[in-house]
Amino acid sequence: MxxxxxxxxxxxxxxxxxxxxxxxxxxxxxxxxxxxxxxxxxxxxxxxxxxxxxxxxxxxxxxxxxxxxxxxxxxxxxxxxxxxxxxxxxxxxxxxxxxxxxxxxxxxxxxxxxxxxxxxxxxxxxxxxxxxxxxxxxxxxxxxxxxxxxxxxxxxxxxxxxxxxxxxxxxxxxxxxxxxxxxxxxxxxxxxxxxPLAGPSAGAPLPVLAADEAGFMGGLRYIARSPLVLSLLLVDLVALVFAVPYVLLPELATHGLGGGPDSIGLLYAAPSVGALFGALASGRAGASPFAGRWLVACVAVWACACIALGFSEGMAPALFCLATLGAAASLAGILRAALIQRATPDAMLGRVSSLWVLEETIGPALGGMQAGTTAHLASARIAMAAGGGLCLAATAAIAAFTPALRDASLAPEAKRKADDLALAAVDAR
CATH class of the missing domain: 1.20.1250.20 (MFS general substrate transporter like domains)
Known part of the structure; x- marks a missing residue:
């Protein structure tokens, strides 16, 4: 491990x-x-x-x-x-x-x-x-x-x-x-x-918004035609929008836990500490034949930790929930990165990576707006619990309707099959 x-x-x-x-x-x-x-x-x-x-x-x-x-x-x-x-x-x-x-x-x-x-x-x-x-x-x-x-x-x-x-x-x-x-x-x-390896994006540079596979839209079309990559990005977006409660931590610390500035600092540090331990304990993830299912399970734990945070009554339980959230998010991110990079042909990796990072940039901003609005209308605790519940439900729905996600594997014997599927997705256009 x-x-x-x-x-x-x-x-x-x-x-x-x-x-x-x-x-x-x-x-x-x-x-x-x-x-x-x-x-x-x-x-x-x-x-x-x-x-x-x-x-x-x-x-x-x-x-x-x-x-x-x-x-x-x-x-x-x-x-x-x-x-x-x-x-x-x-x-x-x-x-x-x-x-x-x-x-x-x-x-x-x-x-x-x-x-x-x-x-x-x-x-x-x-x-x-x-x-x-x-x-x-x-x-x-x-x-x-x-x-x-x-x-x-x-x-x-x-x-x-x-x-x-x-x-x-x-x-x-x-x-x-x-x-x-x-x-x-x-x-x-x-x-x-x-x-870049020879492929549909090789050759003379073309306009960024060209309508062919060498342009930006080619990356979008590849994602739309790859059930695995699309579902991985959707699960990530759902978690970022509904189960990232960081903008609510000052309110939780001040009004929910009765802490001060030092308590807020501890709450913000807890997810990073958990994420570090999650990454350090990820040794077997690289050869898992059930990587897709493990990723879904990690996001489910992430969502449950967000729900539990909304019901936390003391500093220690809140820190534990945030550390658990960070560890689950870290493991999910590691599995997601490996699955996306394995499923994407080299000629598409730059554009798919740019869209992935774009999602990672916009998702937390949307999540902050969602959480802040819900907390304003109700409370920080309700926002955390409701957000975690929506994340859990949406993740379960995506996994239920996407066999490619449930069956995704990082086992060595699955490498050739994944490469063949990725190339077939490009050829299918």
Missing amino acids: MLDLSPLRASRGFQLLYAARAASFLAFGVLGVAVSLQMYALTASSLQVAFLNAAVAGSMALALIVGGWLADSYDRRAVMVWSRTAHLLTILILMANAALAAPMVWPIYAAAVVGGSTFGFGMPAIMAATPALVGREHLSGAAALTAVAAQAGAIAGPFLAGAITAGAGLVACYGVVALISGITPIVLGFLPPLP
Whole structure:
């Protein structure tokens, strides 16, 4: 049940990619907190912080559409290196603004747009490169390792940001981020060339919104014609919209549990701690012949933890529910990543990955609006319980009507069958 390290042993290329991504996760963890602290210090407005996050998400959503096309049309190593190099402009803008005697707000928004865009341009290429580097038999292990790095960055980044900002100031904090981020394109530059494999997206670049398979719409059509990939994305979207209760934690801590700011911090940290342990205990997921059923079970546990959180009466039960939610979400994400990447032909991986990341970006925002509205009309506890119940019902319905999801396997003997089905889906168009 321990973490599968075979992708790191099997591939020098994945070692480089993993080191680059681990550095990026840590840098993003530090940067997100530092920018939020600066924006709030300048404006004393949480709404401005929310607008800043919206600027990042909006620019990233648009860039992901282009980024998926780039990943399926050009060498993925080049796309990764140039996008991560361009991302350094974000930190330079923030450093220069923080060094002013009177820092301004608009450069922070400008940096948010640049940062979201450069992230969106490069993320599909990074995700599409993984199968080529580790082979499709190691996809689950690679996803688990990535989840560990992501959660470690999410946990360590805020602590590091707070410590550096308190001790040396924001300019020094941004300088540390620039140093960490500068490692990423250098490491990625040592990867071998990673052109998309020959397929329907190969050849001369075409317009992003072209109506053929080489354009963005080709990725949508592939998802629509692949029951497995479509159901995986639908289950993920359902969970993100109905069973991500994080916007309700301040209300729960203050009015439901009677805690203070320290309690809120513990509640927010609990899912990341659970997710880290979930990833560390994912060793057998990579060879499971029942991966689809396990994924459905993980989402069901995720939903039940959200329901139980709504009925929690003390801090300890609430922390346990959130940690369980995080662990289940982490395991579901690992299985989902492996199944999507195994089921998708290489020529489509960039666009499918871009749509997946787009869903992961928009889903929590929609979920926050849904939860906040329900809590306003009723209460935070009702919002959590109702959201978890809707997630559980919708997941059960998707699984019941999608045999491809129930029968999905990550067992080694299922690899050839999965590849054949993926190619047949492309040929069927």
